[in-house]
Amino acid sequence: MTDGGLQEMGIEAPPPPPPAPAIRALSCPGCGGSISVRAAGYTVTVACQYCGSILDVANPEVRLLTEYHLAIQELEIPLGTRGTLRGIEWEVIGYLSRSERGSYPWEEYLLFNPYQGYRWLVTNGRGWSFGEMLTRAPDWGHHGPRLDGHDYAPFFVDGQAQVDYVLGEFYWRVAVGEEVSTDDYVRPGYMLSREANEQEVSWTLSTLLDGDEIRRAFGVRPPSNPWPPLPHQPSPYRDVMRKGGKIGLAVLAFLLLLTMVMGSGGQPLLTETLPVDLAGTTRTATLGPITVTRPYQLVAIRAQVPGLENGWIDLDYALVDRATQASYQAYGAAERYSGRDSDGDWTEGSRRKTVKLASVPAGTYDLVIDYAGNGWRDFSRPYANSQTGGSVIIEVSRAAAFPSNLILAVILILAPLVYFFFRHLSFEQARQDESDIGRTGLAKLFTSEDDD
Amino acid sequence: MDRRTFLYGLWSLATAGLFVTSTIYAYSPFADGGRVAPRAGVYGPTHK
Amino acid sequence: MQKVSCPNCGAEVSFRSPALPSRVCDYCRTILVRSGGGIEAVGKAAVLPFDVSPIGIGTRGTFDGRGFDVVGRVRWGWTDGSWNEWLLLFGDGSDAWLGEAMGQFMLTEERAIGDVQGDEGIRRLILGGRVMIGTRVRIDDETYVVSDARDATCIAAEGELPFSPRPGWTIHSVDFRSVSGRCASLQREETLSSFYQGRYVTLDELVPRNLRPIEGWPMPAYGG
Numbered sequence: 001m002t003d004g005g006l007q008e009m010g011i012e013a014p015p016p017p018p019p020a021p022a023i024r025a026l027s028c029p030g031c032g033g034s035i036s037v038r039a040a041g042y043t044v045t046v047a048c049q050y051c052g053s054i055l056d057v058a059n060p061e062v063r064l065l066t067e068y069h070l071a072i073q074e075l076e077i078p079l080g081t082r083g084t085l086r087g088i089e090w091e092v093i094g095y096l097s098r099s100e101r102g103s104y105p106w107e108e109y110l111l112f113n114p115y116q117g118y119r120w121l122v123t124n125g126r127g128w129s130f131g132e133m134l135t136r137a138p139d140w141g142h143h144g145p146r147l148d149g150h151d152y153a154p155f156f157v158d159g160q161a162q163v164d165y166v167l168g169e170f171y172w173r174v175a176v177g178e179e180v181s182t183d184d185y186v187r188p189g190y191m192l193s194r195e196a197n198e199q200e201v202s203w204t205l206s207t208l209l210d211g212d213e214i215r216r217a218f219g220v221r222p223p224s225n226p227w228p229p230l231p232h233q234p235s236p237y238r239d240v241m242r243k244g245g246k247i248g249l250a251v252l253a254f255l256l257l258l259t260m261v262m263g264s265g266g267q268p269l270l271t272e273t274l275p276v277d278l279a280g281t282t283r284t285a286t287l288g289p290i291t292v293t294r295p296y297q298l299v300a301i302r303a304q305v306p307g308l309e310n311g312w313i314d315l316d317y318a319l320v321d322r323a324t325q326a327s328y329q330a331y332g333a334a335e336r337y338s339g340r341d342s343d344g345d346w347t348e349g350s351r352r353k354t355v356k357l358a359s360v361p362a363g364t365y366d367l368v369i370d371y372a373g374n375g376w377r378d379f380s381r382p383y384a385n386s387q388t389g390g391s392v393i394i395e396v397s398r399a400a401a402f403p404s405n406l407i408l409a410v411i412l413i414l415a416p417l418v419y420f421f422f423r424h425l426s427f428e429q430a431r432q433d434e435s436d437i438g439r440t441g442l443a444k445l446f447t448s449e450d451d452d
Numbered sequence: 453m454d455r456r457t458f459l460y461g462l463w464s465l466a467t468a469g470l471f472v473t474s475t476i477y478a479y480s481p482f483a484d485g486g487r488v489a490p491r492a493g494v495y496g497p498t499h500k
Numbered sequence: 501m502q503k504v505s506c507p508n509c510g511a512e513v514s515f516r517s518p519a520l521p522s523r524v525c526d527y528c529r530t531i532l533v534r535s536g537g538g539i540e541a542v543g544k545a546a547v548l549p550f551d552v553s554p555i556g557i558g559t560r561g562t563f564d565g566r567g568f569d570v571v572g573r574v575r576w577g578w579t580d581g582s583w584n585e586w587l588l589l590f591g592d593g594s595d596a597w598l599g600e601a602m603g604q605f606m607l608t609e610e611r612a613i614g615d616v617q618g619d620e621g622i623r624r625l626i627l628g629g630r631v632m633i634g635t636r637v638r639i640d641d642e643t644y645v646v647s648d649a650r651d652a653t654c655i656a657a658e659g660e661l662p663f664s665p666r667p668g669w670t671i672h673s674v675d676f677r678s679v680s681g682r683c684a685s686l687q688r689e690e691t692l693s694s695f696y697q698g699r700y701v702t703l704d705e706l707v708p709r710n711l712r713p714i715e716g717w718p719m720p721a722y723g724g
Binding site for chain 3: 022038041058060173
Binding site for chain 1: 453464478
């Protein structure tokens, strides 16, 4: 601070300026109503709040420009209402009803604070935005304007906006019927609007207010989920797509890592060869001991019948704990068929079958197998002879983890993201369908041909 | 973080938790077999 | 600081800047001019119309690290409104104008018109021509757009000023703005032009103190 410089010149701190009243009072030359000018010194035009007459208040003597005796429209936020938005108090001093040459009407409330200047509250009935006129023009980016490092996408182009109705005070000569050409550009949460006439170009940056914000400030309640979405309404799925996507990826990476750390299964705990035939009689074999040491493990039992042809082997397993007689049971079948038809040779089934037993505690076990072989007995088809090769090889091992568990986890983690993605897409499509430009980006990519 | 993201985070954690638990207990809903509850009643041969 | 008695009403008036020759008496609105060692009354300024500007004589602030005091004001009017030009006096004795219109602030400092590298449009203006609003011009190496061009009349004035603010004094005023928020203004009286250049500022960035209290409005935290 260089107050010192001023003091060196012998300039002491001056007394503060005397306080000023906030309002210039005048009476309407049209209807005699008393009007409070709230932005005295700035206000040029007043539309009388009682009769709608347009007054010129630029000079100390008030002039009646256009006399009206209108039924005054009731405003959602009455003139003179004060509200605090983002920490700053504002007073509603003017109201404009505008439209795109008679259609798509919207409303604009002029806000004033003597220390902050002017702002706008804009609504189309589905949401409210808070606008500030810029003192600089945006740069031009790839597809639209660029302001403060953010790109804006064109949304409404080459519009013609007209003023349909005015009430209150304004800092320029406002007139019903006044037209400007408009272009609107958006990014999520923000709209950048260009208004131009022959004389000047102005840019306004509007911020979408959430329902709570505008309700707390001015007591109006916008619809909570406007549909179709507003041009600059951020997709409610944006956050979950970004952060949720990261969470999902991190969890998936963790699960994969865990699966890898758990390692593969070890050496076979037991391998035995049992005799088998296709007579259909059940044989029983008891193999063991099998000792497993982890608190809980997955035990895989693989049956392999190398010579099996046109037959099946049913295998009933029971893994019985020698100490507790607790039994872990499963059923498997190895089956193999082959033949020849109009398409040529075919085979079906597998000579090998692995079954997995879950949650087997540490202990010493016997494996009891009831098994029986059967030949294919459909004599209407000229199959080759059924055969087994005579032996079934049983191999017991400790398996690492269920791949099915991992696949299930991946599906459970991805499914909501896929769902959110499609909800996001339909939100974006509905939003962009309101635009003069139509769908762009993903919303366009995922548009089917008959979908309009 | 919005509510939807928070719920999704919870969902992911729960899924991961279930996965870890099932890995520790070597459990899977897709296993071919598992513990069979011992039958109540008389053990041993039941023929006369 | 030089203190003298108003030759019209006898009230004490002070000249805070040695460089500014004119002063409007706070009590009787007589326009005083320092000439040689004496004080001369050259006319009377009109009463300022009421406005709710947050600035007043005595407001202090900082611009680009340099402290200033608001020491004077001219209110200009044109067919469709009026605006304030506040005179800022810096610690080094230099001055600048803080233009206040439509709730926005433009801070400009005078540049010698001979130093301005202007294009054809600027040269035409200096020679007494007119430009259309929206015309693009080059000033030094930047493109500006004419944002306003109008005849402005001095409505009223107060405080210390670099000229005598005779009521009814009319100039041609042209405002320029660039896409980056820089701005400039050319003011021409008959064939004499002066050129001012600067940028748009917000009240907050000037960290003003001694702002004018306005009834019913909370003063910003910095402004008291």
